[in-house]
Amino acid sequence: MKKIINDPNQVVQDMVDGLVAAFPETLKQVPDTFVVARADSAVTGKVALVSGGGSGHEPAHAGYIGKGMLDAAVCGEVFTSPTPDQVFEAIKAVDSGEGVFLVIKNYTGDVLNFEMAAELAEAEGIKVANVIVNDDVAVEDSSFTTGRRGIAGTVFVHKIAGAKAEVGGTLDEVKGVAEKVVANVRSMGMALTPCTVPAAGEPSFTLAENEMEIGMGIHGEPGINRGSIASADEIADTLMGKILEDYDFSGEVAVLVNGLGSTPEMELYILNKKVQDILADRGIKVYKTFVGEYMTSLEMAGCSVSLLKLDDELKELLNAESLAPAFRM
Amino acid sequence: MELHARDMVNWFELANEKIKQNKSYLTSLDQPIGDGDHGINMARGYQEAVNRLLAKEYSEPSEVLKDASMALLSKVGGASGPLYGTAFLKMAMAVKGKDYLDLESLSVGVKAALDGLKQRGKSETGEKTMIDVWSPVATYFSNPSSFHSNGLVETARTAMEKTKDTMATKGRASYFKEKSIGHIDPGSASSCYIFEALAEVIGEKE
Ligand SMILES: Nc1ncnc2c1ncn2[C@@H]1O[C@H](COP(=O)(O)OP(=O)(O)OP(=O)(O)O)[C@@H](O)[C@H]1O
Ligand SMILES: [Mg+2]
Numbered sequence: 001m002k003k004i005i006n007d008p009n010q011v012v013q014d015m016v017d018g019l020v021a022a023f024p025e026t027l028k029q030v031p032d033t034f035v036v037a038r039a040d041s042a043v044t045g046k047v048a049l050v051s052g053g054g055s056g057h058e059p060a061h062a063g064y065i066g067k068g069m070l071d072a073a074v075c076g077e078v079f080t081s082p083t084p085d086q087v088f089e090a091i092k093a094v095d096s097g098e099g100v101f102l103v104i105k106n107y108t109g110d111v112l113n114f115e116m117a118a119e120l121a122e123a124e125g126i127k128v129a130n131v132i133v134n135d136d137v138a139v140e141d142s143s144f145t146t147g148r149r150g151i152a153g154t155v156f157v158h159k160i161a162g163a164k165a166e167v168g169g170t171l172d173e174v175k176g177v178a179e180k181v182v183a184n185v186r187s188m189g190m191a192l193t194p195c196t197v198p199a200a201g202e203p204s205f206t207l208a209e210n211e212m213e214i215g216m217g218i219h220g221e222p223g224i225n226r227g228s229i230a231s232a233d234e235i236a237d238t239l240m241g242k243i244l245e246d247y248d249f250s251g252e253v254a255v256l257v258n259g260l261g262s263t264p265e266m267e268l269y270i271l272n273k274k275v276q277d278i279l280a281d282r283g284i285k286v287y288k289t290f291v292g293e294y295m296t297s298l299e300m301a302g303c304s305v306s307l308l309k310l311d312d313e314l315k316e317l318l319n320a321e322s323l324a325p326a327f328r329m
Numbered sequence: 330m331e332l333h334a335r336d337m338v339n340w341f342e343l344a345n346e347k348i349k350q351n352k353s354y355l356t357s358l359d360q361p362i363g364d365g366d367h368g369i370n371m372a373r374g375y376q377e378a379v380n381r382l383l384a385k386e387y388s389e390p391s392e393v394l395k396d397a398s399m400a401l402l403s404k405v406g407g408a409s410g411p412l413y414g415t416a417f418l419k420m421a422m423a424v425k426g427k428d429y430l431d432l433e434s435l436s437v438g439v440k441a442a443l444d445g446l447k448q449r450g451k452s453e454t455g456e457k458t459m460i461d462v463w464s465p466v467a468t469y470f471s472n473p474s475s476f477h478s479n480g481l482v483e484t485a486r487t488a489m490e491k492t493k494d495t496m497a498t499k500g501r502a503s504y505f506k507e508k509s510i511g512h513i514d515p516g517s518a519s520s521c522y523i524f525e526a527l528a529e530v531i532g533e534k535e
Binding site: 086145222 | 360364365403406408410411412414415450498499500503504505508
């Protein structure tokens with residue numbers, strides 16, 4: 001393992017310290033927790049947004065804290081969901097009395113820990129609501145099982161629900177628009193190399209030099225299939241094929257081409273070229289494109305593509321101002 | 330057979346020992362069908378539970394269970410943190426006010442924990458989760474006249490082994506669908522250690 005760290009068991013602590021030190025005027029750490037919050041929280045008169053999950057997906061989620069997006073993010077251990085007491089601290093730190101909205105990615109751990117925190121908050125009289133993001137089309141959509149994972153599409157939920165809260169949306173309205181994003185967003189990823197959780201010291205799986213895995217999750221969970229490495233155009237075809245087959249995107253969309261940690265932007269742009277061509281061929285209009293690292297998986301090489309189908313409301317909220325360091329608009 | 334507060338503390342100490350000894354094994358079970366953190370999560374949480382329990386004096390079993398539950402909730406993380414936290418909290422609530430636990434009150438406690446797990450995990454037996462161990466164990470407890478600590482160990486081990494044959498429909502392992510068959514569920518293995526530890530505590534009193 002070759003990493004710029006001090007102690008594999010202290011990485012979350014050290015990262016949070018360094019992050020807050022980088023943005024002292026906009027971020028603060030809730031004392032004795034791994035909760036990062038807007039420096040000016042609780043923001044009076046505004047519904048607050050809390051997200052979080054395992055660490056290792058930076059800039060998700062703490063990079064999305066700022067005016068127009070999240071009020072707080074809870075940083076769990078690497079790839080492990082944060083505990084209810086930590087989420088509860090986040091809720092308490094940002095609640096202004098208007099209620100707190102939780103953005104949860106659909107992993108059993110995240111769902112259970114956030115739900116328990118919500119129960120603790122409700123017991124103290126804090127209004128809470130949530131949305132569960134499940135955009136990964138690589139996993140079968142089923143109500144009998146755990147169902148689809150939440151991946152990079154979550155960033156659109158943060159952006160749009162955050163904008164809604166910023167313009168004075170009520171807790172119900174924020175929930176409404178967040179659910180609309182979840183209903184209209186789909187993603188799929190692929191990986192070229194694994195990643196190493198610092199405390200584990202070894203990669204969680206292996207991929208041969210000439211192999212890639214399609215449909216890989218952001219913690220190295222398995223994909224749909226493992227095959228020989230293909231060209232950027234073929235990869236775009238595969239990911240887009242699955243996404244477009246899953247949902248009717250005719251109309252206008254936002255595109256998010258996301259790097260998983262060690263994929264050069266050059267490669268992301270090469271992939272994006274084909275993504276745009278595929279959309280043009282289908283007559284789908286692209287309203288806005290984002291290319292870069294939005295939800296990573298430590299140093300994994302690979303990418304994901306997300307599409308969000310837009311209407312006027314979503315367009316306006318997507319375009320609204322955001323001062324979050326990782327999503328300035 | 331009477332389990333007092335100090336026996337309950339002893340239960341968590343023994344469970345902690347077993348989890349610590351089998352930390353890498355638990356993690357290795359979580360690697361093929363999960364994210365390889367179960368042993369790390371459980372070891373972190375049980376150590377914290379034992380630290381907290383040893384730092385305090387207890388007069389009631391339910392107080393021990395409640396503090397253990399809170400420690401697990403705040404230290405395990407992942408899916409198993411809230412699940413074990415809920416299980417022991419429900420158990421604590423079900424036996425609240427008792428000076429000691431006999432087989433009957435243990436049975437009530439284990440049943441309450443099982444119901445808590447099902448509710449929290451929105452799952453049933455047969456989904457390849459720790460519920461597959463807790464459920465037959467609760468049934469085994471429900472007949473105190475034929476109860477023996479060896480039988481408890483056997484029930485838990487058999488149930489844990491059986492998770493090998495089932496396909497996961499809940500938790501991370503569900504992403505693997507059919508490929509989850511042939512692997513023991515990590516949460517069932519850790520639950521098995523917990524009941525082996527309980528059997529040891531009960532066994533000393535039989
Ligand atoms: N819905 C559920 N109901 C009951 N038990 C469950 C459920 N989901 C998972 N489990 C149990 O939890 C165990 C996994 O716990 P673990 O601590 O590894 O959490 P995790 O799924 O890796 O969490 P995270 O995704 O946050 O890392 C499984 O082996 C299973 O026994
Ligand atoms: Mg796990």
